[in-house]
Amino acid sequence: MEVARRLRHDEPMSDPAHTSDTLVVHGGVPLRGTVTVRGAKNFVSKAMVASLLGEQPSRLMNVPEIRDVAVVTGLLELHGVEVSPGTGPCELLLDPRNVESAHVADIDAHAGSSRIPILFCGPLLHRLGEAFIPDLGGCRIGDRPINYHLDVLRRFGAVVDKMPHGIALRAPTRLQGTKLELPYPSVGTTEQVLLTAVRAEGVTELRNAAIEPEIMDLIAVLQKMGAIISVDTDRAVKIEGVDRLSGFTHRALPDRIEAASWACAALATGGDITVDGARQLEMMTFLNVFRKVGGAIDIADDGIRFSHPGGSLESIVLETAVHPGFMTDWQQPLVVALTQANGLSIVHETVYENRFGFTRALRDMGAQIQLYRECLGGLPCRFGLRNFRHSAVVSGPTKLHGADIEVPDLRGGFSHLIAALAAEGTSRVRGIGLIDRGYEHFQDKLDALGARYDR
Numbered sequence: 001m002e003v004a005r006r007l008r009h010d011e012p013m014s015d016p017a018h019t020s021d022t023l024v025v026h027g028g029v030p031l032r033g034t035v036t037v038r039g040a041k042n043f044v045s046k047a048m049v050a051s052l053l054g055e056q057p058s059r060l061m062n063v064p065e066i067r068d069v070a071v072v073t074g075l076l077e078l079h080g081v082e083v084s085p086g087t088g089p090c091e092l093l094l095d096p097r098n099v100e101s102a103h104v105a106d107i108d109a110h111a112g113s114s115r116i117p118i119l120f121c122g123p124l125l126h127r128l129g130e131a132f133i134p135d136l137g138g139c140r141i142g143d144r145p146i147n148y149h150l151d152v153l154r155r156f157g158a159v160v161d162k163m164p165h166g167i168a169l170r171a172p173t174r175l176q177g178t179k180l181e182l183p184y185p186s187v188g189t190t191e192q193v194l195l196t197a198v199r200a201e202g203v204t205e206l207r208n209a210a211i212e213p214e215i216m217d218l219i220a221v222l223q224k225m226g227a228i229i230s231v232d233t234d235r236a237v238k239i240e241g242v243d244r245l246s247g248f249t250h251r252a253l254p255d256r257i258e259a260a261s262w263a264c265a266a267l268a269t270g271g272d273i274t275v276d277g278a279r280q281l282e283m284m285t286f287l288n289v290f291r292k293v294g295g296a297i298d299i300a301d302d303g304i305r306f307s308h309p310g311g312s313l314e315s316i317v318l319e320t321a322v323h324p325g326f327m328t329d330w331q332q333p334l335v336v337a338l339t340q341a342n343g344l345s346i347v348h349e350t351v352y353e354n355r356f357g358f359t360r361a362l363r364d365m366g367a368q369i370q371l372y373r374e375c376l377g378g379l380p381c382r383f384g385l386r387n388f389r390h391s392a393v394v395s396g397p398t399k400l401h402g403a404d405i406e407v408p409d410l411r412g413g414f415s416h417l418i419a420a421l422a423a424e425g426t427s428r429v430r431g432i433g434l435i436d437r438g439y440e441h442f443q444d445k446l447d448a449l450g451a452r453y454d455r
């Protein structure tokens with residue numbers, strides 16, 4: 001498969017017949033069958049950026065064909081990195097030997113809706129002494145500021161200038177290792193620190209780091225490149241800067257968000273889906289919750305089977321949190337399944353202040369979901385005394401019926417799709433292009449599972 005060529009962000013992700021922006025879904029059919037998940041979106045894009053730090057080419061395997069990978073491919077190419085398909089399937093070769101500055105307008109045009117450009121800062125400052133970051137996109141699930149990123153970059157010695165269309169950064173001298181403590185274990189900021197500290201002069205100590213499996217895999221990649229990184233107890237990470245890094249050969253860990261999304265689709269539609277490539281280790285928290293709701297799991301070395309065993313589902317009290325807690329990205333698909341559970345479920349979202357926008361469409365489809373500003377069912381979180389509706393009470397089971405829906409963001413959009421597949425009658429789901437950002441060939445997978453829909 002010619003991953004690099006096909007993953008250009010301006011080309012279709014799959015068969016052209018699959019690119020219509022609206023799906024007309026005829027719901028009420030249990031999804032049954034097998035799908036395959038490849039490398040995690042939230043790791044692959046970061047590993048691609050890490051290749052910029054090396055002096056030799058890198059080889060990344062298990063790369064999914066998703067729009068986010070295409071965007072990062074485009075951005076790397078703009079900076080002189082040669083990205084080409086490897087010899088095996090789903091494999092990318094990344095050659096950073098001719099890294100150069102890119103034109104601001106080109107970066108702006110290529111960044112699209114991705115938030116990945118912010119992670120180019122450290123590598124570009126090391127390679128070129130400067131970087132430009134356009135205004136960032138990403139899902140509309142809260143303010144999504146970049147203040148932590150800019151704070152840590154300044155602490156390494158970078159000079160940060162806000163410009164009308166983005167942020168210009170300079171490194172007047174070599175970046176210096178430093179002692180840092182994050183106000184919150186932010187995934188992106190932890191990655192920012194890793195990607196910057198590995199080639200800074202001296203030691204960097206990071207406290208309150210995020211320790212998501214995708215971050216551990218990024219640390220594994222950096223270690224292969226020659227970095228010296230230790231992860232201690234209590235979210236403490238120590239990075240000893242080195243003068244140069246080589247390339248890496250690495251197989252990406254599987255996408256645990258996509259796997260959980262299909263699992264929730266099985267539960268919500270009363271189906272039975274085997275997710276090849278899903279791995280137990282990174283999904284333990286999800287698997288516990290799936291079982292508590294009443295789903296059945298069958299774990300094998302090469303995948304996990306998720307099914308609705310019949311009978312009624314149970315309501316639960318749940319709180320999203322950083323790893324090893326229940327991922328915020330699992331919350332949206334699970335809420336759809338909870339509309340089919342008996343009684344009141346309480347879901348407290350503690351990672352993003354605004355991640356329940358997608359529930360409006362579910363209510364239009366007949367779900368009973370109420371949102372609250374209070375921290376319900378768990379410990380008070382940082383959104384508690386502010387004006388954010390970040391707790392949800394889902395009352396079930398409710399029959400869902402078809403509706404016209406607009407996809408709001410990546411995970412919310414997939415959740416709408418699950419709701420439409422579970423609902424009686426026909427739904428029009430508009431804006432499905434957004435789902436390509438993170439779900440590889442999802443329409444082919446729907447076909448394989450027996451979903452009924454028109455394009």
Ligand code: EPU
Pocket residue numbers: 041042043115116139142143144145146147148149150184185186187188189210257327328329351352353410411438
């Ligand atoms: N935050 C700040 N300031 C910052 C950075 C973060 O206040 O400078 C706040 C955020 O607003 C949020 C919290 O910290 O409330 C956590 O954000 P984090 O930095 O951890 O998120 P991220 O790195 O921007 C990644 C994933 C998200 C996933 C989160 C949490 C990527 C590209 N994105 O985002 O994935 O939800 O971590 O696990 O890795 C998705 O895949 O759909 C997605 C949104």
